[in-house]
Amino acid sequence: MTKTKYPLSEVYRLLEPGPVVLVTTARAGRANVMPMSWHFMMEFVPPLVGCVISNRNYSFETLKATRECVINIPTVELAEKVVACGNASGERVDKFKAFGLTPVAAARVRAPLIAECYASLECKVVDGKLAAKYNFFVLEVVKAWIDPAREHPRTIHHQGEGVFIVAGRTIHLPSPITSRA
Amino acid sequence: MTKTKYPLSEVYRLLEPGPVVLVTTARAGRANVMPMSWHFMMEFVPPLVGCVISNRNYSFETLKATRECVINIPTVELAEKVVACGNASGERVDKFKAFGLTPVAAARVRAPLIAECYASLECKVVDGKLAAKYNFFVLEVVKAWIDPAREHPRTIHHQGEGVFIVAGRTIHLPSPITSRA
Numbered sequence: 001m002t003k004t005k006y007p008l009s010e011v012y013r014l015l016e017p018g019p020v021v022l023v024t025t026a027r028a029g030r031a032n033v034m035p036m037s038w039h040f041m042m043e044f045v046p047p048l049v050g051c052v053i054s055n056r057n058y059s060f061e062t063l064k065a066t067r068e069c070v071i072n073i074p075t076v077e078l079a080e081k082v083v084a085c086g087n088a089s090g091e092r093v094d095k096f097k098a099f100g101l102t103p104v105a106a107a108r109v110r111a112p113l114i115a116e117c118y119a120s121l122e123c124k125v126v127d128g129k130l131a132a133k134y135n136f137f138v139l140e141v142v143k144a145w146i147d148p149a150r151e152h153p154r155t156i157h158h159q160g161e162g163v164f165i166v167a168g169r170t171i172h173l174p175s176p177i178t179s180r181a
Numbered sequence: 182m183t184k185t186k187y188p189l190s191e192v193y194r195l196l197e198p199g200p201v202v203l204v205t206t207a208r209a210g211r212a213n214v215m216p217m218s219w220h221f222m223m224e225f226v227p228p229l230v231g232c233v234i235s236n237r238n239y240s241f242e243t244l245k246a247t248r249e250c251v252i253n254i255p256t257v258e259l260a261e262k263v264v265a266c267g268n269a270s271g272e273r274v275d276k277f278k279a280f281g282l283t284p285v286a287a288a289r290v291r292a293p294l295i296a297e298c299y300a301s302l303e304c305k306v307v308d309g310k311l312a313a314k315y316n317f318f319v320l321e322v323v324k325a326w327i328d329p330a331r332e333h334p335r336t337i338h339h340q341g342e343g344v345f346i347v348a349g350r351t352i353h354l355p356s357p358i359t360s361r362a
Contacts, residue, residue: 017338018199040221083354157198168349173264
């Protein structure tokens with residue numbers, strides 16, 4: 001899958017619908033990957049993404065220490081790998097090898113992109129003040145990549161306990177949502 | 182549509198997939214409603230929901246002053262009303278009347294539930310410290326309601342500029358996502 005650059009001002013279009021993502025981190029030459037659903041858009045430009053990562057996860061400490069990660073967006077074809085990544089610990093398993101995911105060097109961060117995901121967002125932690133209280137990080141997307149060949153990526157949306165909603169049809173409504181609501 | 186109580190520990194199942202929601206607020210006997218997509222789960226129990234509401238929105242000031250709201254989850258049948266609510270300002274329009282939405286008294290907050298939405302979550306602001314910097318509020322869900330007759334609610338997921346993904350089929354994968362990822 002070949003990815004090209006994606007405009008930062010359009011990043012909200014990828015994350016706002018609420019897909020499960022795969023977060024990659026790297027420390028001391030070792031990369032890890034974990035699924036995440038507790039994330040949301042906080043600003044259009046520069047694109048800010050808020051996320052909560054449990055401090056019981058191996059990725060929490062790496063993100064806190066390195067202040068870098070990549071948010072990769074998988075589609076339904078990868079659903080079983082997403083679940084497998086959530087059921088293994090990066091402390092003991094090289095999940096890229098174990099689950100057949102391909103790391104690709106990022107441009108601005110040390111954590112790798114995942115080749116099999118249709119989009120990847122390189123992120124830096126810009127605010128970790130609420131990490132202690134809520135495990136909450138504010139990330140800035142500093143570089144974005146997308147596979148332009150994927151017109152209708154079937155993202156998956158976690159409903160809890162291994163149940164996922166697959167993105168269905170798209171509807172276009174005449175007027176955009178604007179402000180002052 | 183008749184709603185019954187929904188367990189607070191299961192609230193994440195409703196919001197984690199990332200649906201557009203309708204947020205109701207009320208001040209001085211006047212209720213308002215706005216669509217929101219910038220929200221996410223922060224904790225299972227008590228259920229905490231983080232959200233960003235632009236300070237250009239009329240609802241921002243009401244939420245800040247009253248520290249109460251209701252998150253209502255609409256389905257695709259309401260898509261046009263959702264967009265209409267986003268294109269009108271609560272400063273000038275009674276959106277319940279204008280768009281045919283039915284307010285129902287909540288149990289724990291002054292903002293109303295919306296009868297036409299399949300689920301409603303009564304919320305109180307528990308942390309507004311980042312409201313000044315990011316327009317960010319942490320809400321606690323204090324009471325939850327659902328229409329038990331709706332088995333596969335077709336939620337809508339905003340992709341920007343009036344484009345929505347409709348929730349499609351559901352897949353069940355054998356193992357749940359657990360911790361230490």
